[in-house]
Amino acid sequence: MGQPTVIPDIEKQEQEERTPLYHVVLLDDDEHTYDYVIEMLRKLFLFSEAEAFAHAREVDLTGRTIVITCELPEAEFARDQIHAYGPDWRIPRCKGSMTAILEPAG
Secondary structure: OOOOOOHHHHHHHHHHHHOOOOEEEEOOOOOOOHHHHHHEEEEOOOOOOHHHHHHHHHHHHEEEEEEEEEEEEHHHHHHHHHHHHHOOOOOOOOOOOEEEEEEEEO
């Protein structure tokens, strides 16, 4: 009898289970409108209108919302996309993008 054969799919699944995941958390502020949040989330994350509105409401009511959970490189990219989105043109005093942070999902 030889060594048991490891099925590649099982090996891949085990690797994915060990790979740490991160939440991309959008933080609330008083310089961006619901319309801005909805527009940004629809454009960057392809959320439906209803999903984007739910996140806009959650960030407004609780001060934060998790917009995506993924591996670190993708989470950093998502955070950077939020930071690069730019100011809310609807509010003249708005100076820049919203803030997003990364948190371990585990």
